[in-house]
Amino acid sequence: MTRMTRRILVTGACGQIGSELTPVLRARYGNDHVIATDIRPPETACLADQGPFEQLNVCDRETMERIIASYEIDTVYHMAAILSATGEERPSLAWDVNICGLMNVLEIAxxxxxxxxxxxxxxAVFGPETPRACAPQTTILQPTTMYGITKVAGELLGEYYVQRYGLDVRGVRYPGIVSSETPPGGGTTDYAVDIFYQALRTGSYSCFVREDTVLPMMYMPDCIKATIDLMDADFDSLEGHCNFNIAGMSFSAKQLADEIAKHIPGFVCTYEPDFRQAIADSWPRTIDDEAARSQWGWTPQYDLQSMTEDMLEKLGTRLSAE
Ligand SMILES: NC(=O)c1ccc[n+]([C@@H]2O[C@H](COP(=O)([O-])OP(=O)(O)OC[C@H]3O[C@@H](n4cnc5c(N)ncnc54)[C@H](O)[C@@H]3O)[C@@H](O)[C@H]2O)c1
Structure with missing residues (x-):
């Protein structure tokens, strides 16, 4: 089967990553070959205008099965999830969506x-026992959040389906994703996006983690590139499948604020840590992505400087048109 005949289902397509991944997949495989789905309707018309859109709760196996059968889907990008901060507010919802939703995808697949x-x-699969610097791919995984627990289980489930059933399941450990299209959906690294919106709108930002909080981050174009590159990789070159560390950049909240201030003179950032500080403190500051680099050629393109420049330009244009 050639690449152009793929028929793809994207779950959680209205989210921060899905809303940018879907158009890239449609450009690659054809608009009608990529079915966008989400529990909520799209906020902007383009997701539903460019190609098929179906409302789908990933916990509803029957509807998922019907959509996969009727569109003759052969590939799924399963982006629907409850993220870390929302997951701490609603742990049982996080379990249901992240585990039952994933099981539905894997079983139907x-x-x-x-x-x-x-x-x-x-x-978020990492926890306080994981080395904070250069966290290895294979290391102690004892997360302290429900979100992290579901992600560890998700990695193990994916690998189980590879080993037990020969299903081709792949996944990366995304760091905090920074993007200008769709606001993030309730994660601990959301401040690295909010700060750009507030810097452009008001010239100031109150950050919910301490200024010395350093976390692994990545700009959206690299996030999409990693996703596509891993999905394109030759299965036989992969030693692991669902747990690839991928590093983009790591910076403190203050380094990000300082970088923004270079472009917006007078920008002021204050720091008022809330419950998300404890989550951030449980995650490593930097991660080791040697396996992704050697097994499928992963290389990021953006650093803090180039990301900040591009974010301010793209978001600035969007906000001034509003
Ligand atoms: N954005 C990040 O910084 C980041 C970092 C690490 C991992 N991830 C992972 O990447 C994936 C995509 O994340 P995102 O940032 O786009 O999240 P998001 O919260 O922006 O989007 C998730 C989407 O899932 C949808 N959704 C929620 N419950 C659903 C349900 N029951 N059925 C169907 N859809 C449902 C939401 O409506 C939303 O549009 C998730 O697996 C997430 O855990 C994201």
Whole structure:
């Protein structure tokens, strides 16, 4: 089967990553070959205008099965999830969506012998026992959040389906993703996006983590590139499948504020840590992505300077048109 005949389902397509991944997949495989789905309707018209959109709660297996059958789906990008901060507010919802939703995807993929499934993980799989610097891919995974617990289980489930059923399941541990299109959906690294909106709108920002909080981050174009590159990789070159560390950049909240201030003179950032500080403190500051680099050629393109410049330009244009 050639690349152009793929029929793709994206769950959680209205979210921060799905809303940018879907148009890239549509440009690659054809608009009608990429079915966007989410529990909520799209906020902007383009997701539903460019190609098929179906409302889908990933916990509703029957509807998922019907959509996968009727569109003859062979590949799933499973982006629907409850993220870390929302997950701490609603742990049982996080379990249901992140685990039952994933099991529905994996079971349907197994039964229908789908070609390939992408299931993202997160740096939230790490916990206080993990080395804070250069966290290895294979290390202690004892997260303290419900979100992290579901992501560890998700990685293990994905690998189980690879080993037990020969299903092609892949995934990376995304770091905090910075982007200008769709606001993030309730994660601990959301401040690294909010700060750009507030800097442009008001010239000041009250940050919910301490200024010395350093976390692994990545700009959206690199996030999309990692997703596509891993999905394109030759299965036989992969030693692991669902747990790839991918590093982009790491910076403190203050370094980010200082970088923004270079472009917006007078920008003021204050720091008022809330419950998300404890989550941030449980995650590593930097991660080791040697396996992704050597097994499927992962290389990021953006650093703090180039990301800040591009974010301010793109978001500035969007906000001034509003
Ligand atoms: N954005 C990040 O910084 C980041 C970092 C690490 C990992 N991830 C992972 O990447 C994936 C995508 O994350 P995102 O940032 O786009 O999240 P997001 O919160 O922006 O989007 C998730 C989408 O899932 C949808 N959703 C929630 N419950 C659903 C349900 N029951 N059925 C169907 N859809 C449902 C939401 O409406 C939302 O549009 C997730 O697996 C997330 O854990 C994201």
């Amino acid at each position: 197994r039964e229908r012998q789908l070609h390939r499934v992408f299931c993202p993980s997160s740096i």
